[in-house]
Amino acid sequence: MSIERLVVIGGDAAGMSAASQARRLKGPEELEIVAFERGHFTSYSACGIPYWVGGDVDARDDLVARTPQEHRARGIDLRLRTEVVEIDVGGRRVRAREVESGAESWTSYDKLVIATGARPIRPDMPGADAAGVHGVQTLDDGQALLDSLARARGERAVVVGAGYIGVEMAEALIKRGYEVTVVNRGSEPMSTLDPDMGRLVHRAMEGMGITMVNDAEVTEVRTGEDGRVRSVRTADAEYPADVVVLGIGVRPETGLARAAGLPVGVHGGLLTDLAMRVRGPVADGRVWAGGDCVEVLDLVSGRERHIALGTHANKHGQVIGANVGGGYATFPGVVGTAVSKVCDVEIGRTGLREKDAHRAGLQFESVTVESTSRAGYYPGASPMTVKMIAERRTGRLLGVQIVGREGAAKRVDVAAVALTAGMTVEEMTALDLGYAPPFSPVWDPVLVAARKATAKVHGGAR
Numbered sequence: 001m002s003i004e005r006l007v008v009i010g011g012d013a014a015g016m017s018a019a020s021q022a023r024r025l026k027g028p029e030e031l032e033i034v035a036f037e038r039g040h041f042t043s044y045s046a047c048g049i050p051y052w053v054g055g056d057v058d059a060r061d062d063l064v065a066r067t068p069q070e071h072r073a074r075g076i077d078l079r080l081r082t083e084v085v086e087i088d089v090g091g092r093r094v095r096a097r098e099v100e101s102g103a104e105s106w107t108s109y110d111k112l113v114i115a116t117g118a119r120p121i122r123p124d125m126p127g128a129d130a131a132g133v134h135g136v137q138t139l140d141d142g143q144a145l146l147d148s149l150a151r152a153r154g155e156r157a158v159v160v161g162a163g164y165i166g167v168e169m170a171e172a173l174i175k176r177g178y179e180v181t182v183v184n185r186g187s188e189p190m191s192t193l194d195p196d197m198g199r200l201v202h203r204a205m206e207g208m209g210i211t212m213v214n215d216a217e218v219t220e221v222r223t224g225e226d227g228r229v230r231s232v233r234t235a236d237a238e239y240p241a242d243v244v245v246l247g248i249g250v251r252p253e254t255g256l257a258r259a260a261g262l263p264v265g266v267h268g269g270l271l272t273d274l275a276m277r278v279r280g281p282v283a284d285g286r287v288w289a290g291g292d293c294v295e296v297l298d299l300v301s302g303r304e305r306h307i308a309l310g311t312h313a314n315k316h317g318q319v320i321g322a323n324v325g326g327g328y329a330t331f332p333g334v335v336g337t338a339v340s341k342v343c344d345v346e347i348g349r350t351g352l353r354e355k356d357a358h359r360a361g362l363q364f365e366s367v368t369v370e371s372t373s374r375a376g377y378y379p380g381a382s383p384m385t386v387k388m389i390a391e392r393r394t395g396r397l398l399g400v401q402i403v404g405r406e407g408a409a410k411r412v413d414v415a416a417v418a419l420t421a422g423m424t425v426e427e428m429t430a431l432d433l434g435y436a437p438p439f440s441p442v443w444d445p446v447l448v449a450a451r452k453a454t455a456k457v458h459g460g461a462r
């Protein structure tokens with residue numbers, strides 16, 4: 001029997017999940033697996049970086065789920081610190097360069113997995129690359145930030161961007177004793193929420209002592225004579241800074257794939273079918289892609305989107321691994337569920353925001369309810385705000401956003417299931433959700449919102 005070779009580009013969530021799953025299905029006598037990773041780590045949790053920087057997680061190695069040695073022990077030929085610089089799809093081979101020595105060589109493949117992730121957006125402005133300005137995409141970035149915090153021993157930090165990474169990093173820096181200013185281009189933090197819900201996050205951040213500057217764009221990072229950051233300028237103001245953290249989003253890392261002629265969508269991500277196989281004749285049915293470098297189908301709007309989340313990357317990897325390992329699996333799409341927190345305020349969202357629904361041409365009703373995390377009389381009950389969006393006339397659930405304390409974030413999973421099942425808000429009112437005073441009021445906040453949404457959709461008739 002001839003041995004096939006699988007080549008994987010990218011050694012984190014999507015790439016190593018694919019490699020590991022393929023290895024589970026096929027042994028080394030049937031499938032040779034070569035994985036290239038340009039960094040120092042494999043199978044690491046970038047998601048844990050804010051908690052490592054903030055001191056909740058002790059050590060960098062705690063964020064590594066599987067080391068290169070562990071992968072090698074499972075029969076994966078892992079080439080660390082080696083970057084793939086060209087894909088030759090016609091010749092079924094990749095050209096790789098060792099980062100330290102610069103030595104290059106070609107490796108042929110029968111099947112190829114592209115799992116190159118996403119690249120953080122660096123603002124195009126003076127000082128963006130100055131010492132003390134940090135991204136937080138990789139464990140190396142996290143280490144560089146921690147080294148910088150130890151070296152600078154400063155007092156003031158500016159976070160640029162108020163998406164979930166910016167918000168989590170603001171909390172981490174507060175925990176490190178910094179005065180933190182977050183400069184945000186949008187009208188409220190967390191643009192994945194509607195602004196009325198983002199305002200609740202804004203208030204929570206201010207309650208922690210974080211200064212939020214909305215509707216402002218950073219135009220320059222100013223440095224001192226030593227070349228280190230001193231301040232951050234916007235059109236109207238200047239904010240002193242001993243350290244700057246960038247959290248202004250990511251773009252799919254698809255330069256290699258595009259150069260090879262593989263298809264990318266309007267958001268710059270690779271386009272795949274449901275089996276995560278790259279579409280089109282150039283890929284020749286031999287190329288798969290997953291994780292932050294691909295676009296995914298939004299099951300609610302029916303559109304393709306780029307959503308950079310580890311939860312999707314791991315699932316894509318599993319699906320790819322099953323398919324390249326001779327099994328069968330598909331990834332049907334997402335409903336847009338994401339959770340995060342700032343201190344003890346939890347944030348959950350799933351489905352469409354109002355502006356997504358508008359953009360999709362949907363007419364809708366939205367309701368917001370104030371409830372509590374536990375029965376009102378039970379000690380520790382805390383406020384929780386639920387916003388629910390439902391299609392006009394049909395009552396189909398379109399989206400839910402929740403901001404509150406304990407239990408707020410994961411409550412959104414109920415809505416994610418309802419969205420996936422295509423439920424109406426009226427059907428949601430009958431869901432048999434658990435109740436006991438320490439966990440929820442007798443009417444769970446999600447059910448209260450569903451009842452209110454049902455009444456609004458049906459003109460108060462129910």
Ligand SMILES: Cc1cc2nc3c(=O)[nH]c(=O)nc-3n(C[C@H](O)[C@H](O)[C@H](O)COP(=O)(O)OP(=O)(O)OC[C@H]3O[C@@H](n4cnc5c(N)ncnc54)[C@H](O)[C@@H]3O)c2cc1C
Pocket residue numbers: 009010011012013014015036037038039045046047048049050082083084085115116117118136137138165253256290291292293308309310311312313339
């Ligand atoms: C601070 C932070 C917090 C996050 N929090 C969450 C969270 O709470 N929940 C959540 O779901 N997601 C979270 N994410 C997102 C999550 O980490 C990513 O979605 C996930 O890591 C994507 O996995 P991936 O394998 O597609 O890409 P990546 O993790 O980016 O891995 C791609 C790998 O490919 C390597 N690579 C790229 N090009 C080449 C090449 N040419 N040759 C060799 N190697 C290459 C890179 O070095 C990298 O290691 C967070 C991300 C960050 C940065």
